[in-house]
Amino acid sequence: MKKAADMTRLELASYIDQSVLKPEFTQAEIKRYIQEGIDYGCKTVCINPASLPLAKILCANSKTLICVVSDFPFGLSDSASKVAQAAHILSQGGVDEVDVVANYGHIKSGLWDNVKAELKAVADACHSKGAILKVILETDALTLEETIKGTQVICDAEADYAKTSTGFYTGGPSLGATPEVIQAMLQAANHRCKIKASGGIRTRERFFELIDLGIDRAGIGYKSTPVVIGI
Helix, strand or coil, X not given: CCCHHHCCHHHHHCCEEEEECCCCCCHHHHHHHHHHHHHHXXXXXXXXXXXHHHHHHHHCCCCCEEEEEECCCCCCCCHHHHHHHHHXXXXXXXXXXXXXECCXXXXXXXXXXXXXXXXXXXXXXXXXXXXXXXXXXXXXXXXXHHHHHHHHHHHHCCCCEEECCCCCCCCCCCCCCCHHHHHHHHHHHCCCCXXXXXXCCCCHHHHHHHHHHCCCEEEEECCCHHHHHCC
């Protein structure tokens, strides 16, 4: 278990899904930030579905994979729509990972059976195509107890990762991946699924702290990637 401070730049970059998700981005900006993620050596570039054709071209001859968000950023489609969107994204080829937003209104309502069934259906759709599924809880909208239970349900639904944030929450303070939340999620998962930290990771200190706690992936904004890996 190497400490983050002892990792090379490329080892640090291998933790990162570089986010290229702002809805106002032009095609030129999307191309620029995807290419930067590739040049930095990021594990994936995380994109909206409409950016997939461009990402497939840019990532084709690189080691950087493609992660596409689904039902983003609110997670409020019905279950059939969530499954259909994930399946459609994967049917286009070239997609290695899907990040779907859980219905966190259902989480707050205690509708745990609904949440699990929905996520299990999306997980099955992804796994049938050999893709990884990460589930976004939007932890800023939840209590710590809801986050813990949500993480356990994500593991029960056989998703591969539980993730903290979309980066687009506007209903209150946007703290993102705090050490307290990450520690709680890691303990709740108990190695049954992995943890992706996302939101508020803008310094090397925070990035290193979360790696050392035990995250397997981090969603980092395109502006912050060079900062956290030391470029």
